[in-house]
Amino acid sequence: MVFQPTCYDVMSHTSPTEKPALLGGTPVVSEGPPPWPISDAVIASVFMRLQSSGAWGKYHAEHTQELISTLQEQYQTEQVLLTSSGTAAVELALRGLNVGAEDEVILAAYEFKANFTNVALLGATPVLVDIDRESGQLDVDQVAAAFSARTKAILTSHLHGGKVDMVRLRSLADEHNIAIIEDCCQVSSCAKIDGCVAGSFGDVAVLSFGGSKILTSGRGGAVLTNRADIAQRIRLYNQRGNEAYPLSEMQAAVLVPQLNLLEERHQRRMVGAEFIREVTRNGACVRPFSQRPNTIPDYYKLGMWYDETLMDGLSRDQFCVAMRAEGIPIDSGFSSLHRTHARRRFRQVGELDNADYAHGAVVVLHHPFLLNGQQAANQFREALDKIQEHATILSAALIPQSESGRD
Ligand SMILES: *Cc1c(COP(=O)(O)O)cnc(C)c1O
Numbered sequence: 062m063v064f065q066p067t068c069y070d071v072m073s074h075t076s077p078t079e080k081p082a083l084l085g086g087t088p089v090v091s092e093g094p095p096p097w098p099i100s101d102a103v104i105a106s107v108f109m110r111l112q113s114s115g116a117w118g119k120y121h122a123e124h125t126q127e128l129i130s131t132l133q134e135q136y137q138t139e140q141v142l143l144t145s146s147g148t149a150a151v152e153l154a155l156r157g158l159n160v161g162a163e164d165e166v167i168l169a170a171y172e173f174k175a176n177f178t179n180v181a182l183l184g185a186t187p188v189l190v191d192i193d194r195e196s197g198q199l200d201v202d203q204v205a206a207a208f209s210a211r212t213k214a215i216l217t218s219h220l221h222g223g224k225v226d227m228v229r230l231r232s233l234a235d236e237h238n239i240a241i242i243e244d245c246c247q248v249s250s251c252a253k254i255d256g257c258v259a260g261s262f263g264d265v266a267v268l269s270f271g272g273s274k275i276l277t278s279g280r281g282g283a284v285l286t287n288r289a290d291i292a293q294r295i296r297l298y299n300q301r302g303n304e305a306y307p308l309s310e311m312q313a314a315v316l317v318p319q320l321n322l323l324e325e326r327h328q329r330r331m332v333g334a335e336f337i338r339e340v341t342r343n344g345a346c347v348r349p350f351s352q353r354p355n356t357i358p359d360y361y362k363l364g365m366w367y368d369e370t371l372m373d374g375l376s377r378d379q380f381c382v383a384m385r386a387e388g389i390p391i392d393s394g395f396s397s398l399h400r401t402h403a404r405r406r407f408r409q410v411g412e413l414d415n416a417d418y419a420h421g422a423v424v425v426l427h428h429p430f431l432l433n434g435q436q437a438a439n440q441f442r443e444a445l446d447k448i449q450e451h452a453t454i455l456s457a458a459l460i461p462q463s464e465s466g467r468d
Contacts, residue, residue: 081447081455082386089444090388095429098277103318110314117311120304124313131320132268132283135250136260140292142284142299143308147246147269148175150282152182153306154242154265155214156298157284157291160185164213165408169199170399170416171423176216176244177398177407185213187407189399194415195351197364197423198223201230207410208237218244219252219259221364221394221425222334222349224356227254227262240264246282247361249275251327255355265291270312275326275361275428276319278312326432330360333431336438337363345445346371346380347424362425364394373452379459380448381424387444390430394423 080086098104111117116124129141144150160166162184168176170189180187188207193200199217215234217225227243234241243263245252252259260266265288270281286292299305338349347365352358367377375383377393384391397420399413430437448455 079447081383081451082388083383083455083458084451086447088386088388089440089447093388094385094390094427095433097273097427097429099429103322104315107314107318111311116314119310120307122310124317125308125310127317128313128320131317132250132285135320136258136266136285138261138266138285138287140284140286140289142292142295143313144282144284145306145308146280147244147267147271147274147282148179149306150267150269150284151176151216151242151244152179153284153295153299154267154286154291155179155183155185155216157265157286157288157295158214158240158242159294160213163211165209165211166213167204167207167215168398169217170409170413171197171220171395171397171419173218173220173244173246173395174398174401176218177402180216181406186211187398188212189407189409189413189416191411191413192415192419194418196223196353197221197350197366197419198225199230200415201226201233203410204230204233208239212237212239214240214242216242216244217263218246219248221247221362221423222358222360223351223364224252224254224259224353224358226353227259231262242267246271246274248359249323249327251323251357252359253357254353259359260285264288270308270316273361273427275359276316276323278308278315281308281312281316283308327359329434330428330431331358332434333437334358334360334363336435337426337431337441340438340442341365341445344371345442346449347445360428360431362427363431365424365426366422367424368422372449373456375448375452375456377422377424379456382459383448383455384444387440387447389441389444390427391424392427394419394425396420 082088132141164185165188166180167188169192171192190203190207241263243266245260246269248259265286268283270278272279350364397416400420
């Protein structure tokens with residue numbers, strides 16, 4: 062790890078009394094939030110080459126092949142099926158496991174909404190389990206209590222920079238002969254758990270190449286598996302004389318050069334996240350999700366717990382509005398699934414207290430910001446201090462945003 066502790070106390074308190082941008086002050090990040098995807102020469106030359114070769118009209122060519130073989134290598138997986146999105150990949154993974162109307166699928170109550178919807182789409186029942194209060198991830202201790210005779214699969218995501226305890230989840234699933242779908246849409250192959258790549262623990266794993274994701278082709282995804290039966294079932298479903306959920310040669314061509322940039326950008330995100338941890342250590346209103354031991358994280362977003370009592374009652378949504386005005390790309394996290402779906406659409410295990418808390422307390426910082434390392438962390442701290450200083454005025458100035466309007 063290249064990280065070195067910073068003496069932010071000296072760096073950050075340059076102008077604590079300056080007004081927040083929302084009250085007419087200068088934004089901390091005057092150029093605004095960093096762009097994504099990054100416009101660079103490598104991508105520009107891809108577009109040029111596609112244009113002149115005519116390969117942009119193709120369905121399968123050298124780049125789809127290269128993407129498949131690189132993913133096979135990175136994830137040590139035999140089967141790679143490229144898909145039109147991460148959401149489609151999750152659906153196909155569920156179909157690959159033959160999930161149907163009589164089945165139950167276990168997932169965390171704080172999860173990506175479309176994962177719940179995909180389970181319901183197949184007629185299966187989502188079974189919601191609480192998350193861990195520190196790491197924000199599926200609480201593996203509570204999974205056993207969710208098992209029933211109908212349990213077909215566990216669908217779990219590594220969210221907001223955290224890692225699910227896949228080693229324990231895997232042995233639990235094996236004991237009960239239940240399949241795991243490992244959703245890696247928020248991490249890259251740089252993320253490791255006990256030395257193994259995140260995505261190598263599930264019976265099937267899914268990736269997203271959506272517009273905001275770490276690797277992006279605007280849209281796209283992949284299903285990874287070593288189980289021939291899963292791959293075969295997906296191929297049969299997908300193949301209608303033509304592929305129903307394809308990723309094109311044009312998209313693959315944009316992804317391939319990003320694979321070479323992955324490690325370097327991953328390292329920069331790690332450094333940025335460590336600096337953010339450093340500047341939020343003592344009593345800041347945001348506390349980053351804890352990391353499991355023996356993991357190497359990767360950050361599509363950095364999840365944090367927001368505590369409004371440390372910000373004079375400024376609500377989480379108001380805080381995010383004020384931070385974004387400073388040019389810091391931060392948003393509220395997911396709505397928890399049990400808070401946004403009718404009770405008859407799922408079964409729940411226990412009280413889901415931590416997912417309840419996450420519903421109102423999670424904020425996520427977007428990955429392009431982390432690429433700027435110590436400078437980003439200092440800007441983050443400066444924005445926190447400014448908002449802190451004016452929290453009471455800000456909360457009066459900002460009309461409270463209704464909970465119900467959010468999804
Ligand atoms: C983005 C995301 C998906 C879906 O990916 P799309 O390509 O946007 O459909 C699925 N799961 C998680 C956890 C995600 O973050």
